[in-house]
Amino acid sequence: MFADGVFFINLNLEKMMLPVLQQLDAYVRAGIKSAYGIDADAVVTVATNERFGDYQANAAMGLTGAVSAAQGSKANPRQIAEKIVSMLEPNEMIEQVSIAGPGFINFKLSSSWLSQAIESADNDAHLGVPVAAESQTVVVDYSSPNVAKQMHVGHLRSTIIGDAIARVLEFEGHHVIRQNHIGDWGTQFGMLISWLRRSSIGSEAHIADLEHFYREAKKCFDEDKDFQEESRATVVRLQAGDPEVLAAWRRIVAESRRHYQPLYERLNVSLRPEDECGESFYNPMLESVVTDLLAQGLATESEGAIVVNVPGYDTPLIIRKTGGGYLYATTDLAAIRYRSEQLHANRCIYCTDSRQAQHFAMVFDTARRAGWAKDTRLEHAPFGTMLGEDRKPFKTRSGETVKLTDLLDEAETRAYEMVSQKSGDMTEEHKRAISVAVGIGAVKYSDLCMDRLGDYVFSWDKMLSMDGNTAPYMQYAHARVCSILRKGGVSLADALRGRVVLSTPTERSLAIGLLRLGDVLALLSRELKPHVLCTYLFDLSQRYNSFYEQCPVLNSEPSQRESRLALCAATARTIALGLDLLGIAHPEQM
RNA sequence: GCGCCCGUAGCUCAGCUGGAUAGAGCGCCAGACUUCUAAUCUGGAUGUCGUGGGUUCGACUCCCGCCGGGCGUACCA
Numbered sequence: 108m109f110a111d112g113v114f115f116i117n118l119n120l121e122k123m124m125l126p127v128l129q130q131l132d133a134y135v136r137a138g139i140k141s142a143y144g145i146d147a148d149a150v151v152t153v154a155t156n157e158r159f160g161d162y163q164a165n166a167a168m169g170l171t172g173a174v175s176a177a178q179g180s181k182a183n184p185r186q187i188a189e190k191i192v193s194m195l196e197p198n199e200m201i202e203q204v205s206i207a208g209p210g211f212i213n214f215k216l217s218s219s220w221l222s223q224a225i226e227s228a229d230n231d232a233h234l235g236v237p238v239a240a241e242s243q244t245v246v247v248d249y250s251s252p253n254v255a256k257q258m259h260v261g262h263l264r265s266t267i268i269g270d271a272i273a274r275v276l277e278f279e280g281h282h283v284i285r286q287n288h289i290g291d292w293g294t295q296f297g298m299l300i301s302w303l304r305r306s307s308i309g310s311e312a313h314i315a316d317l318e319h320f321y322r323e324a325k326k327c328f329d330e331d332k333d334f335q336e337e338s339r340a341t342v343v344r345l346q347a348g349d350p351e352v353l354a355a356w357r358r359i360v361a362e363s364r365r366h367y368q369p370l371y372e373r374l375n376v377s378l379r380p381e382d383e384c385g386e387s388f389y390n391p392m393l394e395s396v397v398t399d400l401l402a403q404g405l406a407t408e409s410e411g412a413i414v415v416n417v418p419g420y421d422t423p424l425i426i427r428k429t430g431g432g433y434l435y436a437t438t439d440l441a442a443i444r445y446r447s448e449q450l451h452a453n454r455c456i457y458c459t460d461s462r463q464a465q466h467f468a469m470v471f472d473t474a475r476r477a478g479w480a481k482d483t484r485l486e487h488a489p490f491g492t493m494l495g496e497d498r499k500p501f502k503t504r505s506g507e508t509v510k511l512t513d514l515l516d517e518a519e520t521r522a523y524e525m526v527s528q529k530s531g532d533m534t535e536e537h538k539r540a541i542s543v544a545v546g547i548g549a550v551k552y553s554d555l556c557m558d559r560l561g562d563y564v565f566s567w568d569k570m571l572s573m574d575g576n577t578a579p580y581m582q583y584a585h586a587r588v589c590s591i592l593r594k595g596g597v598s599l600a601d602a603l604r605g606r607v608v609l610s611t612p613t614e615r616s617l618a619i620g621l622l623r624l625g626d627v628l629a630l631l632s633r634e635l636k637p638h639v640l641c642t643y644l645f646d647l648s649q650r651y652n653s654f655y656e657q658c659p660v661l662n663s664e665p666s667q668r669e670s671r672l673a674l675c676a677a678t679a680r681t682i683a684l685g686l687d688l689l690g691i692a693h694p695e696q697m
Numbered sequence: 698g699c700g701c702c703c704g705u706a707g708c709u710c711a712g713c714u715g716g717a718u719a720g721a722g723c724g725c726c727a728g729a730c731u732u733c734u735a736a737u738c739u740g741g742a743u744g745u746c747g748u749g750g751g752u753u754c755g756a757c758u759c760c761c762g763c764c765g766g767g768c769g770u771a772c773c774a
Binding site (some may be wrong): 128150152153155156158159163165168169171184207208209211251253276288290293294295386409410411412414419420421422423424425427428429431432434435438448461462463464465466468489491492494499525526528529530531545556558560561562563564566569572573574575576577579580582583584586587590591592593594595626627630634638639642643646649652653655656657659660661662675696697 | 698699700701702703709710711713714715716717718721722723729732733734735736737738739754755761766767768769770771772773774
């Protein structure tokens, strides 16, 4: 009996942990099943208008066809809705169910259930968000800077979006393997190494110098036949593992790492040196990629090159050049095979520019047909191109690129001006720290908050904006919560233990906002779109700011004070978690 | 030529698997700091959802055509 009781409690807790949308969906689905014996989507959404309730199920209208066919006469969606509602089991979560219009089923959540759900989230280390039922191994490929080149604003999207995706999947309980597929291999190193040797430049070359040397080497390569020969010979020596050339190459890679690793730390991007797995890593596997595809009959020789014909495309995928060299398609195929067979990835996500969409579609198709991704779902999470002010693609070579370092410096400078102006008495050191959090946060958020598919125009003002739907808005809401706790001498841990009673519409609205987190994260991990989390955090912060204006916390009645403190604490944790998942800092004061 | 992406308020953008009167921010107008941070809040104005058809009880959402912009399209990544 005791065991049964425990089992029951556990079951209940688990049920309570499921996000609202998922719970309601299962609930209405069961109602449809008992009404009509059909397993149909309940089509539950957040209410389109608060007037109607908190959530709504739109399944009834869509069921008219199936029901009419089953009963042999024309069915009325309104009656279908009524029948479904009559079959719904009583549920502590729901206070009121009503039917409106053609057959909308509207739900008003019970205030006491909402209170309990907030309390339960407050006392849960995972904020009430369930861990994935099946933990997957997920490879996330992102950032991928080019060695010997400085990172510029064009690298921001992959780095930031990929990192947010990796963090969210990890939070959902998956085993995430970050892969920084750096561009550390290729013919350009022949040029660069030859040039360095010619100019007798030692190992002390800085990244900015390397970039400069690269341009000079390229120029020389285009003009000087002897240098071309020498560069080609150097590439061959590099690929053959010549110690001297290899050492020069290693110095270049190391210097590049010294450049981008601090940038990752500055950007609060979770990539570490161990996540680095560049093009050179796959070099030894390239030959077998080609021979295996040939052996399988998937690849053929064409005009001296080895190609794979992909159904639906009029041009083939080239995997070996006429001269015998390999291409990035070959490397990507090797990477897929490695990630699937060695890393045992269930899911392999590529966060790159959308211009590579066709390339990945062809590579994925080839890998699948070759049987190299048997238990691996291959997904491209493309993002739009960054355009210049003239609305033309932001090209690297034209020299008008904005270096990432410069962008971040400018962001911190602008934030510092803002902090100096708005934050009162604060030590210089503290102001600096806040400026970093606010400035870098603003830059990252401006990139994360838009649907990744669209192209966008680079603009300093847009990147560094700090009003409205920006990171500082969320950070400010968070700082306001912390300020209340500080003023009241209440620790977060104590506030979290409070009993919640929702006595005003504003508090209720905040509570409903808080409980949407799990559904939002589930959507994000499905669609790989961090902007849904941004939209959510902005909405939640707005709810909190309204609450802040309308509901005094510290000066209210003891029970109300306790409840409001608990709501504050839940908000602080939710915003902090959301910003953490986006890789954005959340200072306690600003 | 073929393929993919985009077109929503003056500007920048949301709009979840088709659902109720299409929403924010910025900007504009009018208010709110003797009370927990005004980087905030409250209220107001603004739309042929590029366009023409089709499917549907219902289309910003799905299908087809067209217009406009972008990208990709055999040895760069």
